[in-house]
Amino acid sequence: MTQVSTPSAAPVPPAPPAAAPPSQPRLGLLGWLRFSWRQLTSMRTALVLLLLLALGAVPGSTFPQRSLDATRTARWIEDHPTAGPWLDRLGFFEVYASPWFSAIYLLLFISLIGCVIPRTRILLHQLRATPPRTPKRLERLPAHVAVEVDGEAEEVLEGARKALRAKRYRVHSHGPGTLSAEKGYAKEAGNLLFHLALIGVIVGVASGYLFGWRGDVILPVGQTFANTLIRYDTFSPGPWVDPSALAPYTLRLDEMEATFESRIQSKGQFGAARDFVASTTFTPADGSPSRAEEITVNGPLETGGGTVFLLGNGYAPKITVRDGSGTVVYSEATPFLTVDNLYKSTGAIKVQGPKGDLGFSGFFLPTGIIDDQGPRSVFPDALDPALALTVFEGRIFTSSAPQSVYSLDTTGLTQLTSAGGDPLRIWLKLGQTYELPGGRGSITFDSLDRYAGFSIRADPGKTLTLVSSLLSLAGLVASLVIRRRRVFVRVTDTGPRRLVTVGGLGQGDDDGITDELADVVARLAPEPAS
Amino acid sequence: MPNTSLAGYANLAVYSAMAVLTLATLAYAVFLARWVPARGETVASVAPESELVPAYAGTSTAYTGGSGDAGADQPAVAAAAEVTAPAEPLGARKAAGIGLSLTWLATLLLAVGVGLRGWSVQRWPLGNMHEFATFGSLAVLAVFAFWARRRDLRWLGIFVVAPVLLVLGLAITVWYTEAAELVPSLKSVWLVIHVTVATISVALFGIGFALACLSLVRDRLATSGRPAWMTRVPGGAALEKLAYSLHIIAFPLWTFTLIAGAIWARQAWGSYWNWDPKEVWTFVIWAVYAAYLHARATTGVSRRTATWIAIAGFLCIVINYAVVNVWFVGQHSYSGIS
Ligand code: HEM
Numbered sequence: 001m002t003q004v005s006t007p008s009a010a011p012v013p014p015a016p017p018a019a020a021p022p023s024q025p026r027l028g029l030l031g032w033l034r035f036s037w038r039q040l041t042s043m044r045t046a047l048v049l050l051l052l053l054a055l056g057a058v059p060g061s062t063f064p065q066r067s068l069d070a071t072r073t074a075r076w077i078e079d080h081p082t083a084g085p086w087l088d089r090l091g092f093f094e095v096y097a098s099p100w101f102s103a104i105y106l107l108l109f110i111s112l113i114g115c116v117i118p119r120t121r122i123l124l125h126q127l128r129a130t131p132p133r134t135p136k137r138l139e140r141l142p143a144h145v146a147v148e149v150d151g152e153a154e155e156v157l158e159g160a161r162k163a164l165r166a167k168r169y170r171v172h173s174h175g176p177g178t179l180s181a182e183k184g185y186a187k188e189a190g191n192l193l194f195h196l197a198l199i200g201v202i203v204g205v206a207s208g209y210l211f212g213w214r215g216d217v218i219l220p221v222g223q224t225f226a227n228t229l230i231r232y233d234t235f236s237p238g239p240w241v242d243p244s245a246l247a248p249y250t251l252r253l254d255e256m257e258a259t260f261e262s263r264i265q266s267k268g269q270f271g272a273a274r275d276f277v278a279s280t281t282f283t284p285a286d287g288s289p290s291r292a293e294e295i296t297v298n299g300p301l302e303t304g305g306g307t308v309f310l311l312g313n314g315y316a317p318k319i320t321v322r323d324g325s326g327t328v329v330y331s332e333a334t335p336f337l338t339v340d341n342l343y344k345s346t347g348a349i350k351v352q353g354p355k356g357d358l359g360f361s362g363f364f365l366p367t368g369i370i371d372d373q374g375p376r377s378v379f380p381d382a383l384d385p386a387l388a389l390t391v392f393e394g395r396i397f398t399s400s401a402p403q404s405v406y407s408l409d410t411t412g413l414t415q416l417t418s419a420g421g422d423p424l425r426i427w428l429k430l431g432q433t434y435e436l437p438g439g440r441g442s443i444t445f446d447s448l449d450r451y452a453g454f455s456i457r458a459d460p461g462k463t464l465t466l467v468s469s470l471l472s473l474a475g476l477v478a479s480l481v482i483r484r485r486r487v488f489v490r491v492t493d494t495g496p497r498r499l500v501t502v503g504g505l506g507q508g509d510d511d512g513i514t515d516e517l518a519d520v521v522a523r524l525a526p527e528p529a530s
Numbered sequence: 531m532p533n534t535s536l537a538g539y540a541n542l543a544v545y546s547a548m549a550v551l552t553l554a555t556l557a558y559a560v561f562l563a564r565w566v567p568a569r570g571e572t573v574a575s576v577a578p579e580s581e582l583v584p585a586y587a588g589t590s591t592a593y594t595g596g597s598g599d600a601g602a603d604q605p606a607v608a609a610a611a612e613v614t615a616p617a618e619p620l621g622a623r624k625a626a627g628i629g630l631s632l633t634w635l636a637t638l639l640l641a642v643g644v645g646l647r648g649w650s651v652q653r654w655p656l657g658n659m660h661e662f663a664t665f666g667s668l669a670v671l672a673v674f675a676f677w678a679r680r681r682d683l684r685w686l687g688i689f690v691v692a693p694v695l696l697v698l699g700l701a702i703t704v705w706y707t708e709a710a711e712l713v714p715s716l717k718s719v720w721l722v723i724h725v726t727v728a729t730i731s732v733a734l735f736g737i738g739f740a741l742a743c744l745s746l747v748r749d750r751l752a753t754s755g756r757p758a759w760m761t762r763v764p765g766g767a768a769l770e771k772l773a774y775s776l777h778i779i780a781f782p783l784w785t786f787t788l789i790a791g792a793i794w795a796r797q798a799w800g801s802y803w804n805w806d807p808k809e810v811w812t813f814v815i816w817a818v819y820a821a822y823l824h825a826r827a828t829t830g831v832s833r834r835t836a837t838w839i840a841i842a843g844f845l846c847i848v849i850n851y852a853v854v855n856v857w858f859v860g861q862h863s864y865s866g867i868s
Contacts (some may be wrong), residue, residue, distance in 0.1 A: 043824065043827070043828040043829075044828055044830065044831065046824060047821055047824045047825050047828055047831065049818050049819070050820055050821040051817075051821045052841070053817050054814045054818045054846075055815055056812075057809070057810050057814050057817070058814060060805055060810050061805075061807035061810040061811060061854065065542075065805065067805075068804070068805065068806075088573070095805075098806055120794060142619055149569065181720065190598035205803070212802070214801070257638050261710065261711065264710050266706055269707075269708055269710045272710070272713055273713045274712075274713070274714065275714055275717075276714050296613035296714065297714035297715050297717070297798055298715065298717060298718040298720075298797050299790070299797075299799050300797065300800070307800070309799070311799070311800060338559065455743055455800045457800050457801060459801070459802075462802060465802070466789075466793070469788075469789045469792075470789065472785070473782060473785050473786060473789065475779070476782050476785060480781075480782065482779045509771055509774065511771075
């Protein structure tokens with residue numbers, strides 16, 4: 001006759017790590033420090049900080065962020081004269097660099113280190129120690145089974161030992177007639193790996209910030225980019241980067257291919273981008289021969305000194321300006337910056353003259369129309385390209401301050417007007433020439449090229465970040481899947497037979513522990529003598 | 531070039547699935563309603579529990595009762611299914627059977643719909659909100675249908691099927707997007723990996739959310755006079771455990787989603803983390819569910835509090851999907867350098 005009891009609904013939770021209540025009286029400075037440390041490294045604090053981290057991240061998605069879109073941020077602040085400056089002061093436009101957000105994650109990670117180190121020590125200690133002694137009353141454990149079997153006590157115990165070993169338990173006997181067994185140390189190890197690897201992620205992110213850099217460059221078809229600081233339109237190095245030490249490779253843009261949706265007419269689809277391919281000739285820095293490389297949106301080019309990403313593209317109309325005598329004073333493929341999905345683009349043409357400079361500013365439109373919304377593009381491909389420009393006169397190249405090549409600072413310049421006194425507006429289609437009034441010369445829209453917008457970036461921390469996050473994931477899975485269990489066995493005599501009592505203790509919710517015990521018992525007495 | 535007639539058949543399959551799901555909803559409703567005992571309500575409060583606590587009545591060894599602090603919601607285990615089976619009204623059983631069969635039918639129809647959609651656009655059918663919602667609904671139905679084969683989940687049916695019906699309704703109307711090719715940034719194997727895992731994870735979180743809500747409601751109603759149909763639903767504590775078991779599968783998947791998303795962001799955008807609104811919310815969701823698992827493991831934090839955190843996590847998912855996708859300005863256009 002054998003007996004098995006049922007499990008209680010909720011196994012007794014094992015003692016929480018580091019949960020000792022702080023001692024009450026007379027703390028003193030050291031006491032206070034110790035108290036604060038214990039508070040900071042408690043799981044409850046970690047929980048609150050995690051929720052705060054989630055909450056703190058949200059404003060970064062609802063308010064425009066300066067680091068992502070400075071223009072939109074400035075406009076938002078302008079549109080909200082009361083709230084804007086206040087929110088700005090509180091860091092709502094740079095959430096992820098704000099003191100309060102940093103405080104949350106720094107506290108969280110200090111807490112994490114403070115929590116993980118003692119837990120690692122405990123685990124290492126447990127790995128070296130033997131499973132704890134068999135409790136006096138096994139029937140007090142959340143799950144227990146009793147079974148009567150035949151055989152000598154030693155034999156029976158040996159059978160139990162085998163059964164437990166087969167189930168990958170570590171088994172130890174603290175005294176005659178008893179066994180203590182434990183398994184699933186990997187659960188705690190996995191959990192620690194998960195938390196430790198999170199620290200690795202943070203270190204990886206931080207080193208990427210310190211040692212990484214990025215630069216953007218606009219490269220019209222036919223031109224060559226040499227990887228030196230001066231060739232970048234913008235360059236943002238991390239604090240510990242030496243920008244003069246860039247690898248001297250070159251990259252020539254041979255062709256920029258862009259395809260757009262023209263068959264599906266519905267909103268949101270018509271004109272959507274379909275494919276961008278930049279065909280380039282890449283000459284590595286190490287002196288190896290040039291080779292053809294295709295750079296696509298999901299296919300960056302590894303150069304050995306930064307990775308080249310194709311992040312944008314647009315048009316660079318070739319424009320020629322002649323002076324009154326017909327001499328060419330400007331002839332260049334001039335990139336216009338794309339401002340909307342239909343490739344309406346803005347740009348400027350600045351021409352230096354002996355008496356006065358001429359400045360053209362306005363829009364390039366790949367499929368241009370003018371209606372009551374003004375000049376605009378109705379399709380992103382160059383089906384009917386047009387330039388819509390206004391003209392200014394005066395001294396453009398005076399100030400020493402650096403100017404954007406894509407816009408014209410019109411302060412101090414005079415705008416040319418038509419005969420009626422309205423500002424002069426030039427509408428040029430491909431191949432057309434416009435004669436400027438007053439014998440000032442002419443402007444011609446000769447031909448059209450595309451450009452590629454490359455972003456070149458280096459992030460030396462990314463491998464550490466990736467490896468850490470994968471380790472973290474592995475640790476998480478181990479921690480959630482593996483069960484930590486203790487099983488105790490006691491063999492006593494009941495007349496001619498032996499009574500084997502098996503008790504089990506699981507960590508957290510462990511509904512399966514009863515099955516486990518039943519299995520151990522079944523291995524002991526494959527055919528119960530009932 | 532997308533094949534429009536195939537896309538039309540795909541929509542037809544979705545509509546048919548919706549019709550079937552409507553019937554399934556009715557069937558599950560009848561199941562819950564029919565269970566109301568004729569006199570008093572003592573009959574049924576035992577059976578569902580037996581599913582949740584393993585019973586040993588079948589093994590060769592004999593058992594007697596044991597320890598345990600079984601509360602009102604945790605009745606003795608020995609009462610196995612056969613004991614209560616006769617108490618199950620025939621109408622209820624039939625209704626649930628019909629509901630389950632219809633759920634399978636709807637799952638198959640939806641799978642056909644998703645497959646046809648993918649065929650019509652010649653790519654993995656996870657490129658826009660319509661496709662996410664359809665694929666996600668399929669994942670929810672499939673998880674439920676397979677899980678229901680392993681344990682008695684008939685009481686859960688209506689809470690799964692009705693929300694799916696709602697989501698499909700939105701998918702085929704407000705979120706509808708014509709079958710089309712993708713923008714260049716989405717043409718990547720990482721789309722397949724990242725978005726598929728994300729969708730499956732959301733499906734699991736979704737069922738977990740239904741269970742979490744039910745467990746709170748069940749707890750609340752246990753103290754007041756609960757409506758009779760609630761007797762079909764397991765006790766609050768058992769529901770909470772079921773919800774947890776889904777969350778611990780979904781959470782690593784979501785962690786993977788986050789990592790895969792970062793890898794893809796590096797491929798397509800040049801940097802693995804840009805604090806793009808979509809990324810922010812993926813992270814927020816991750817942190818909230820991490821807090822949930824933490825809360826559940828923290829002594830002194832009640833299961834109810836933890837459950838509320840899980841519910842907050844799913845609300846974040848809903849926001850991420852329905853609000854962030856539509857309203858927030860993010861890194862979605864590739865027309866030029868900004
Ligand atoms: C970056 C912040 C943190 C995150 C994202 C995080 C996340 C998690 C997750 C998801 C779990 C569940 C895994 C499981 O149940 O086995 C967990 C468990 C745990 N965490 Fe954290 N945690 C963080 C910080 C901390 C800190 C600061 C502490 C120490 C106070 C801590 C202590 C623990 C403990 C002891 C467990 C195991 C609970 C158990 O299973 O018994 N965690 N954590």
